Amino acid sequence: MISLWQRTAIVSTTTLMLLIPSLPAIATIWSGRGRIVRGPGQGGSVSLELEKHQDNSIEFRSGPSRGKIIPSNRLNRRLNGSVKLGNETWQFERRSNRELEVTLYQNSSNRIVEYFLHPKS
Secondary structure: OOOOHHHHHHHHHHHHHHHHOOOOOOOOOEEEEEEEEOOOOOOOEEEEEEEEEOOOEEEEOOOOOOOOOOOOHHHOOOOOOEEOOOOOEEEEEEEOOOOOEEEEEEOOOOEEHHHHHEOOO
């Protein structure tokens, strides 16, 4: 004979199992500050925010490439690699689970910007 507690546990577990696949995928937001290390505005502070989608694509939420998306096949799962977008080259290096170093090379102005991003909580 199944007790009331066991029935409640079975119903709760079944409900949870049915709901999990319908939950939306969670993206990771990376944000942080950077510094212009060469070129116009040298020494200036800037900020950058990226969104890493479940499919591993990256969307720029701010910065000079705002609105652009890096397809998932351009970077590895840890977000390491280099991507050219027009006159800009973005280099990504994942230092740890909590730090992502991003370097922007703007070829038209010979500007280099280094960003240090962290997951937003």
